Amino acid sequence: MLRKAISLFLFGMFLLGLANASALKDLPEKDPVLxxxxxxxxxxxxxxxxxxxxxxxxxxxxxxxxxSDALKPFREQLVxxxxxxxxxxxxxxxxxxxxxxxxxxWRIPTVAYHYLxxxxxxxxxxxxxxxxxxxxxxxxxxGGEVDSGMSSANIMAGAALAYDWVYDKLDPAFRETMRRKxxxxxxxxxxxxxLLKAPTTNKYWQHDPANNHRWHRDxxxxxxxxxxxxxxxxxxxxxxxxxDELQFIADNLPADGxxxxxxxxxxxxxxxxxxxxxxxxxxxxxxxLQAPYFKTTAPLWAxxxxxxxxxxxxxGDSNGTPGEGYTNFIPKLTALNKQADVQSxxxxxxxxxxxxxxxxxxxxxxxxxxxxGGDYHRLPKAAFSPDIGLALMRDGWELANTGFMFRCxxxxxxxxxxxxxxxxxxxxxxxxxxxxxxxxxxxxxxxLLAETDRYSSQKRSANxxxxxxxxxxxxxxxxxxxxxxxxxxxxxxxxxxxxxTTAWKDTGKIVVVEGEAAGSYPANRKTKPGRPALERFxxxxxxxxxxxxxxxxxxxxxxxxxxTWLVQGAKLDRTETAGGFRLSKGTASCDFQVxxxxxxxxxxxxxxxxxxxxxxxxxxxxxxxKSNTAQFAGVYDPWQRGGLKLKQTAGAGSIKVEVTGxxxxxxxxxxxxxxxxxxxxxxxxxxxxxxVEVGAKDVPPKP
Numbered sequence: 137m138l139r140k141a142i143s144l145f146l147f148g149m150f151l152l153g154l155a156n157a158s159a160l161k162d163l164p165e166k167d168p169v170l171x172x173x174x175x176x177x178x179x180x181x182x183x184x185x186x187x188x189x190x191x192x193x194x195x196x197x198x199x200x201x202x203x204s205d206a207l208k209p210f211r212e213q214l215v216x217x218x219x220x221x222x223x224x225x226x227x228x229x230x231x232x233x234x235x236x237x238x239x240x241x242w243r244i245p246t247v248a249y250h251y252l253x254x255x256x257x258x259x260x261x262x263x264x265x266x267x268x269x270x271x272x273x274x275x276x277x278x279g280g281e282v283d284s285g286m287s288s289a290n291i292m293a294g295a296a297l298a299y300d301w302v303y304d305k306l307d308p309a310f311r312e313t314m315r316r317k318x319x320x321x322x323x324x325x326x327x328x329x330x331l332l333k334a335p336t337t338n339k340y341w342q343h344d345p346a347n348n349h350r351w352h353r354d355x356x357x358x359x360x361x362x363x364x365x366x367x368x369x370x371x372x373x374x375x376x377x378x379x380d381e382l383q384f385i386a387d388n389l390p391a392d393g394x395x396x397x398x399x400x401x402x403x404x405x406x407x408x409x410x411x412x413x414x415x416x417x418x419x420x421x422x423x424x425l426q427a428p429y430f431k432t433t434a435p436l437w438a439x440x441x442x443x444x445x446x447x448x449x450x451x452g453d454s455n456g457t458p459g460e461g462y463t464n465f466i467p468k469l470t471a472l473n474k475q476a477d478v479q480s481x482x483x484x485x486x487x488x489x490x491x492x493x494x495x496x497x498x499x500x501x502x503x504x505x506x507x508x509g510g511d512y513h514r515l516p517k518a519a520f521s522p523d524i525g526l527a528l529m530r531d532g533w534e535l536a537n538t539g540f541m542f543r544c545x546x547x548x549x550x551x552x553x554x555x556x557x558x559x560x561x562x563x564x565x566x567x568x569x570x571x572x573x574x575x576x577x578x579x580x581x582x583x584l585l586a587e588t589d590r591y592s593s594q595k596r597s598a599n600x601x602x603x604x605x606x607x608x609x610x611x612x613x614x615x616x617x618x619x620x621x622x623x624x625x626x627x628x629x630x631x632x633x634x635x636x637t638t639a640w641k642d643t644g645k646i647v648v649v650e651g652e653a654a655g656s657y658p659a660n661r662k663t664k665p666g667r668p669a670l671e672r673f674x675x676x677x678x679x680x681x682x683x684x685x686x687x688x689x690x691x692x693x694x695x696x697x698x699x700t701w702l703v704q705g706a707k708l709d710r711t712e713t714a715g716g717f718r719l720s721k722g723t724a725s726c727d728f729q730v731x732x733x734x735x736x737x738x739x740x741x742x743x744x745x746x747x748x749x750x751x752x753x754x755x756x757x758x759x760x761x762k763s764n765t766a767q768f769a770g771v772y773d774p775w776q777r778g779g780l781k782l783k784q785t786a787g788a789g790s791i792k793v794e795v796t797g798x799x800x801x802x803x804x805x806x807x808x809x810x811x812x813x814x815x816x817x818x819x820x821x822x823x824x825x826x827x828v829e830v831g832a833k834d835v836p837p838k839p
Contacts (some may be wrong), residue, residue: 162333163323185303186303188296188362188415189297192502198466200729204504209357212587214492214495214815215818217246221243221250223268225266228278230287231278236277236286236288241294244263247259268310270291279445280334285439289325289356293357295318299360319371322378326377330357346395346564346565348406359521362419381589392428393436393520393524394521398568399440400453401454403460403462405496430471430805437479437710441526442539442584443530444582445458445512453570467482467503472502475673476506476507481515517531520642521639523545523839525837527541538774540576540577540679543576543651545636546573547624565625570622572597572600573653574651575597579772579774582722585721587704595622598756602702604704605698605700606665606666613628627683637657639835654669666816667697671810672810676817685771690766692765699762700759701760702757703770713727713781715782726776733767737759738757741755742755778798780795780797782794790805
């Protein structure tokens with residue numbers, strides 16, 4: 137699924153159909169005079185190969201790992217892929233970025249690493265043939281981004297790794313020719329791409345540091361520059377610019393390890409980024425891997441897995457399943473940060489997949505000693521990522537356990553919006569974000585029951601479990617909805633207040649998270665009927681482990697509007713309870729009851745949620761209220777306790793909700809407020825006393 141998603145996206149983004157340009161002919165004969173001291177390679181790697189990801193001193197350890205029982209599954213994957221790892225008969229990758237990854241990131245490193253680990257002469261011959269094939273080509277990518285696109289970046293990465301790994305086996309004359317080719321292609325990447333010299337007008341990745349397409353290019357650039365550098369002064373400018381580029385990326389990554397574009401995008405660029413910064417730390421002596429992002433992204437990846445570790449809590453443009461090859465950067469980070477329990481989650485998820493294409497990365501990154509003793513069952517059961525307002529919770533890690541996701545954050549996340557503000561509120565890439573503030577997902581009994589979309593071709597809030605106002609969903613100012621890709625505010629206005637998580641409290645059995653998303657509903661007069669700017673959309677989600685999930689909403693508009701409250705899943709039916717419904721998929725189910733003030737009119741229809749334009753077939757509840765204010769309460773029974781009843785009473789400034797089960801009677805008093813301060817919430821259980829209290833001190837961690 138991941139490879140299909142990558143292929144479809146890249147087809148749309150990169151086959152621009154533009155006339156080929158002569159990028160290499162347009163390069164300046166010499167680089168500019170360097171201002172300041174040049175970057176220097178560490179004495180530990182000078183005149184040594186391999187140098188990029190490991191050194192000669194590491195080979196005996198890597199070969200032991202390669203032949204160990206622990207890494208047998210990855211070794212078998214690599215060997216199974218070897219027959220296809222030879223120089224291609226055609227240059228499809230010149231205009232096909234997926235084939236660029238296939239040849240550059242998958243096949244070349246596979247056969248080169250196999251030689252390095254086994255000494256197999258056939259693999260050495262295939263590796264050298266690959267390099268000779270590439271050296272003869274004038275371009276490594278044509279089209280709109282000549283030698284500076286995704287395809288050439290991946291070809292450059294694979295060629296640099298192979299050059300580094302078989303350096304001492306190359307004929308000296310060819311070795312120098314290949315070295316110069318790497319320098320030439322790195323210069324083309326930097327001038328045409330990073331310095332915006334390419335003729336394409338689709339400069340979608342150069343504007344911000346968080347774009348994973350930039351990370352692909354940085355991997356190719358860094359690996360080629362660092363593999364080929366031999367202390368020639370004329371190459372010092374490019375070496376220094378490469379060091380500075382990688383430092384820039386590391387300095388501007390979110391501290392919580394998140395990707396605002398979704399879990400698929402955490403992995404689609406992080407393997408490339410990990411390769412680049414690993415090479416930087418080894419060759420420059422930098423400490424980029426100590427940036428907070430690299431300490432937190434692997435734990436967040438683990439938390440984004442549903443119980444059973446077979447799928448994700450999806451958000452943004454994401455689909456596919458865990459364990460596919462692009463996750464093979466995870467072991468590098470878990471070993472570095474001594475995260476054996478996260479590595480255990482990686483090991484378990486990897487058993488769900490046999491994708492061999494980047495098994496070479498797992499074989500060198502997995503540290504069997506560092507991973508010893510890990511157990512993902514010890515990972516926290518609740519986690520919050522402040523940069524994107526992502527709350528994740530579960531009652532365990534097995535397939536039969538229950539999980540919940542809540543989202544309330546701005547398009548792009550806070551770190552990227554902060555970067556935008558520092559750079560005159562220019563363009564940032566939020567193409568793969570979803571308009572899903574104050575949305576939620578429920579997983580139970582091995583299935584996602586309260587569902588969301590996947591890689592949507594029509595970005596709209598109607599694809600999510602949130603609300604619409606006059607039939608219109610969330611959007612940045614000056615934008616519409618339903619486009620293939622999201623865009624930042626058209627007037628350059630601040631987006632950081634579009635959606636804010638206002639409260640977070642984890643007591644173990646009870647977890648409370650609250651969001652304010654009125655800023656995601658600006659005034660809209662482009663559609664009929666239009667809508668006024670929403671004044672409040674405060675949503676409180678309460679996880680009472682083993683008993684129920686409670687969702688409370690307080691919505692205010694300056695005039696009467698039509699408020700549509702949404703819940704969707706694979707199958708949705710009414711039950712005999714007033715306001716009662718059942719979400720189901722296969723044998724899994726979750727009953728829920730929803731009440732509102734004023735009373736809603738409910739209908740079940742087809743959800744517009746899609747994956748690459750294909751309807752997902754979900755069913756959707758539209759609970760509609762026409763008023764300037766509304767309060768909704770919904771109680772969900774993913775643990776199948778049965779007998780849940782819900783009663784809501786709206787008073788002056790507060791909302792009282794009673795939840796009755798077969799063995800308990802709970803009363804929740806909620807006083808929602810305007811702005812971004814936490815509301816007050818008090819939950820009591822009859823005969824047991826206070827369950828939880830939430831107030832001014834329960835602000836979420838800062839991004």
